[in-house]
Amino acid sequence: MRISAVFGALAAMFCLVTAAASATPVGIPTDQALGFQQAASPVMERITGFHNMMLWIITAISLVVLALLVYVVFRFREKANPNPSKNSHNTLLEVVWTAIPVLILVIIAVPSFRLLYFQDVLPETDFTIKTTGWQWNWEYEYVDHGGFSFFSNMTLDADIDNEPYTEYRNLSTDLPIVVPVGATVRVEVTAADVIHNWAMPSFGIKMDAIPGRLNETWFQTDIEGIYYGQCSELCGVRHAFMPIELHVVPQDVFDAWVEASNEDPYSGPDVLAAYYESTRESRVAAAQ
Ligand SMILES: [Cu+2]
Incomplete structure (x- = not known):
């Protein structure tokens, strides 16, 4: 019991010392990682921020589309809706489903272009x-x-x-x-x-x-x-x-x-x- 505790403490100390003794890698891939590496420059901080914002937007869009699909599948199935509508046009709907995606793209484009120029236009360099x-x-x-x-x-x-x-x-x-x-x-x-x-x-x-x-x-x-x-x-x-x-x-x-x-x-x-x-x-x- 005591011996294993001593071994454990020694092993822990050894790990700590070897880990600390090596200079820290900051930008390195890590096992099982899903996201980006740690941001270490202003550009990467903004890329990470933009990515996180996009994640919210695409998640919301996916959920809305999924909800619409589920609604259509249930509401208009044969049993619930035996006589299907013969409508081929609906101007209001068509305007809405064109305008909303365009609006979303414009909203995304603003920070996207800002980031692109931030990367692309060099500041005063040393x-x-x-x-x-x-x-x-x-x-x-x-x-x-x-x-x-x-x-x-x-x-x-x-x-x-x-x-x-x-x-x-x-x-x-x-x-x-x-x-x-x-x-x-x-x-x-x-x-x-x-x-x-x-x-x-x-x-x-x-x-x-x-x-x-x-x-x-x-x-x-x-x-x-x-x-x-x-x-x-x-x-x-x-x-x-x-x-x-x-x-x-x-x-x-x-x-x-x-x-x-x-x-x-x-x-x-x-x-x-x-x-x-x-x-x-x-x-x-x-x-x-
Ligand atoms: Cu190569």
């Missing part, structure tokens, strides 16, 4: 990351930070290493991209061979990467952590294996990462590792 889709990895160029660039490849199963932060199969990369917390970032998206799509669900981004064309989008987040996205346009046999890993870190860590990456992009992850190592204790304490 810097630009240019990303190029390749078969099958992402190339990133920090054009405003010395112009260093690197290819981000998926971490192979055999290389998954959970120190100093947890890595995830088919989501983690060897060279993640890094941005400072709070910055407004412009993302230029293009491709080198076929059409890809740079998607980051927590930021509400899904932007086509088209050869010969430069698309642009933006994000801003105040939530530190690690975010994951995936290529979202079928681009060939390894389409499922070109994920996006993005770290949101304090400004000084970002500056150190930029400096290291300008020397050698492969030393960038060491800066991240040192940061997560140095904050391990405070994260463990915060989790307790």
Whole structure:
């Protein structure tokens, strides 16, 4: 009895420590999820709000249509209504069932267009990351930070290493991209061979990467952590294996990462590792 209690406590402590010691993934898919990932940008907050509003509207419409159907089935069944009406027109009814749906669509269109423009029209941004889709990895160029660039490849199963932060199969990369917390970032998206799509669900981004064309989008987040996205346009046999890993870190860590990456992009992850190592204790304490 006592031994099992001790084991239980030890196991619980171990779980707590390992969970807390790994840097928090914020934008990551979770098992059994029905809704969106946690919104971490103004765009995604609005997408989530719009989605929730739409859910009310379509639920109400479905219920009204269902109620009408049930009423017709019972009220006009053969037994209750042996002599069916021969009417072929009813002007009032036709106007009503045209006007009401049009009105509903107009009501939906207003917030929908507002959101579309909010996504599409870039605000004042702090810097630009240019990303190029390749078969099958992402190339990133920090054009405003010395112009260093690197290819981000998926971490192979055999290389998954959970120190100093947890890595995830088919989501983690060897060279993640890094941005400072709070910055407004412009993302230029293009491709080198076929059409890809740079998607980051927590930021509400899904932007086509088209050869010969430069698309642009933006994000801003105040939530530190690690975010994951995936290529979202079928681009060939390894389409499922070109994920996006993005770290949101304090400004000084970002500056150190930029400096290291300008020397050698492969030393960038060491800066991240040192940061997560140095904050391990405070994260463990915060989790307790
Ligand atoms: Cu793809």
